[in-house]
Every structure is written in C-alpha cells, then in structure tokens.
Amino acid sequence: GDSVTQMEGPVTLSEEAFLTINCTYTATGYPSLFWYVQYPGEGLQLLLKATKADDKGSNKGFEATYRKETTSFHLEKGSVQVSDSAVYFCALSQGAQKLVFGQGTRLTINP
Amino acid sequence: EPEVTQTPSHQVTQMGQEVILRCVPISNHLYFYWYRQILGQKVEFLVSFYNNEISEKSEIFDDQFSVERPDGSNFTLKIRSTKLEDSAMYFCASRGIPRGAGANVLTFGAGSRLTVL
Numbered sequence: 106g107d108s109v110t111q112m113e114g115p116v117t118l119s120e121e122a123f124l125t126i127n128c129t130y131t132a133t134g135y136p137s138l139f140w141y142v143q144y145p146g147e148g149l150q151l152l153l154k155a156t157k158a159d160d161k162g163s164n165k166g167f168e169a170t171y172r173k174e175t176t177s178f179h180l181e182k183g184s185v186q187v188s189d190s191a192v193y194f195c196a197l198s199q200g201a202q203k204l205v206f207g208q209g210t211r212l213t214i215n216p
Numbered sequence: 217e218p219e220v221t222q223t224p225s226h227q228v229t230q231m232g233q234e235v236i237l238r239c240v241p242i243s244n245h246l247y248f249y250w251y252r253q254i255l256g257q258k259v260e261f262l263v264s265f266y267n268n269e270i271s272e273k274s275e276i277f278d279d280q281f282s283v284e285r286p287d288g289s290n291f292t293l294k295i296r297s298t299k300l301e302d303s304a305m306y307f308c309a310s311r312g313i314p315r316g317a318g319a320n321v322l323t324f325g326a327g328s329r330l331t332v333l
C-alpha cells in the first residue's frame with residue numbers, strides 16, 4: 106500500500122538556521138502531498154500542499170516541491186524561528202481517499 | 217474560519233468501560249474521519265465515513281470500535297470495552313466536496329486525549 110517515510114528526528118536547530126526535513130513516498134498513481142504541523146498541545150494543522158508533479162506548496166516561509174522523479178516532498182525554510190518548534194508530518198492522499206502519514210519529525214528551535 | 221470541534225478534550229476511564237468521543241465536523245463537509253496517535257508515535261488512520269456508512273476502515277478498527285452520525289451535525293467514535301492500549305489522542309477530521317479549492321484537504325480537530333487505566 107501507499108506509504109510515507111520522513112527523516113528521523115528529533116531535529117534541533119538554532120534560530121535563523123536553514124531547515125530541511127526529508128520526505129519520500131511510495132504510491133500508485135498520482136497522489137496529492139501535504140505537510141501538516143502539530144504545535145505543542147494542539148491538533149494537526151495543514152501547513153502546505155501540492156497536488157501534481159513540480160507544484161510548489163508554500164506557507165509561512167515554508168516550501169516543498171512535488172518531485173515525481175525522486176518521489177519526494179522535502180520541507181524547507183530559509184530561516185527558522187523559535188515559534189516553528191513543532192512536530193511536522195508529511196502525508197499523501199489519493200483522490201478522495203484517506204491521508205497516509207509519515208512518522209513525524211519533532212523540530213526544536215533554540216534561541 | 218470554520219473548524220472541527222471535538223469533545224471531550226481529555227477523558228480518563230477504567231479498562232473495560234465504554235467511551236464515546238464526539239466530533240462536530242465543518243457544516244458543509246461530506247467526508248468524515250477518525251485517526252489516532254499513540255503518544256510519540258505516528259498518526260494512524262482508523263475509519264472514514266461517507267453518505268452515512270463506513271467507506272474504509274483499518275485493521276485497528278475492530279469490533280470494539282463503531283462510528284455513528286446520529287444527527288446532521290455530530291460524528292461519534294465509540295469504543296465498547298476499552299483496553300490499556302487504546303490510550304491515545306483521537307483526532308476527528310472532515311473534508312468537503314470532491315472538487316474545487318481545498319478538495320483533498322482534511323481539516324482536523326484539536327483531538328480528544330483518552331487515558332485508560
């Protein structure tokens with residue numbers, strides 16, 4: 106079945122550092138790809154999405170590009186802030202079907 | 217902005233007791249989901265619901281689990297006889313029409329934390 110693999114965490118960075126969280130997927134067909142974020146004590150919030158190859162999703166300074174050739178959707182941000190500390194989940198869905206999540210990557214940003 | 221509302225935010229129960237977790241999805245959404253997240257682990261799909269019936273369920277969703285949409289607004293998850301391993305955060309989500317902006321986007325509630333003692 107479809108699956109998502111994220112880089113192992115936790116990830117700890119200093120404020121203003123460059124962030125990359127790797128995500129690769131296995132799927133039949135052409136899934137939509139998502140990044141969700143879970144801030145401490147809160148639920149899951151959609152951060153960004155891309156629905157077809159070469160699409161770039163972006164929000165709050167975060168970006169991810171749908172790479173069909175490498176089956177990847179890596180999350181990047183040029184300069185992280187303490188407020189970006191959270192758990193980040195990569196996910197995919199096929200059309201109207203359920204979301205399949207990766208295992209999550211805990212990010213901690215130190216001032 | 218429309219949101220998915222879940223109650224209770226936290227429930228503590230004894231093993232073997234029945235638990236009902238409640239969700240109010242976004243009002244014009246048609247697809248409803250339950251996910252769970254055991255502490256520190258990945259978010260796992262439990263069940264999806266459309267047109268008043270289960271459209272898909274995972275291996276986790278065994279006979280101890282059931283879902284219901286008793287009226288036009290609520291969507292409930294019932295665990296008949298809770299086990300220790302049911303302790304988790306349970307997330308409800310909903311999604312709108314298949315086409316148009318945001319078609320594939322699930323909106324999640326803040327979660328209900330279940331602790332089974």
